[in-house]
């Protein structure tokens with residue numbers, strides 16, 4: 001019996017030497033140490049041995065079985081490692097690379113940057129303010145008291161009774177003036193929020209606010225700055241029209257139109273055949289606002305303006321629905 005065991009072991013090892021793939025090894029493993037394998041069969045035959053031979057033979061058999069199992073397992077692992085190496089070798093570095101999708105800067109961000117750059121060139125400094133704003137800065141300090149009918153102009157998102165999502169970027173004017181004495185020459189880009197949704201309104205939109213305060217600033221300066229701006233963002237032919245209007249925080253106030261950039265003033269669908277398009281609100285800072293921030297109205301005057309960034313972008317790119325900017329349709333966004 002012992003001889004048979006040694007022979008089986010020898011044969012198994014010999015056969016393993018000749019195995020050239022994992023399938024071969026698995027077959028050998030089954031043939032020798034599997035449930036119907038040669039070594040296993042010998043184990044079953046133990047009971048027919050004389051009682052005194054059994055313990056020693058049994059020990060030998062178990063040893064051989066264990067050893068063989070280990071050797072087969074190692075061989076299988078070696079094949080696996082080899083296989084991985086072969087895969088690595090098979091990497092074809094001459095294949096063309098996978099295309100990497102490139103992101104773009106959102107058109108609204110592009111226009112905001114262009115607007116800021118033009119005003120920076122005119123000596124304006126860029127400042128920012130919080131999107132979540134106190135009622136005080138958004139309304140109160142801008143001469144829009146609690147029950148003023150002008151509050152109807154804004155359908156406001158209220159966070160609480162005293163806190164709102166700012167309905168315009170004008171509160172930044174107040175924050176800046178509170179924090180520094182004149183002269184002031186700032187522009188403030190940022191988001192504004194109103195409860196509104198149609199072809200020309202989204203609940204979140206961008207504005208750029210402007211403010212210039214020092215001695216002897218006049219409405220003429222406002223016209224000059226805005227005209228210069230319009231000619232830079234559109235083109236040299238652009239002209240502006242100032243219409244009297246009302247804002248609680250400016251006096252006098254104006255709505256500013258540009259000659260329609262599509263039809264050049266002849267009248268078309270985009271400008272409702274008027275030849276003009278409204279692009280911003282502006283005016284001379286109201287004395288009540290100066291009083292709120294403690295500026296001396298004897299020694300300074302100022303102008304302010306606020307423009308809708310999407311409006312400018314729509315005109316510049318000829319887009320007829322503001323919502324397209326925020327639908328995240330790559331076919332649209334990739335054009336810019």
Ligand code: DAH
Nearest residue numbers: 168170281282283304305306
């Ligand atoms: N805040 C106004 C709005 O959102 C726009 C505006 C009008 C801003 C006149 C100004 C201004 O600074 O002077 O409708």
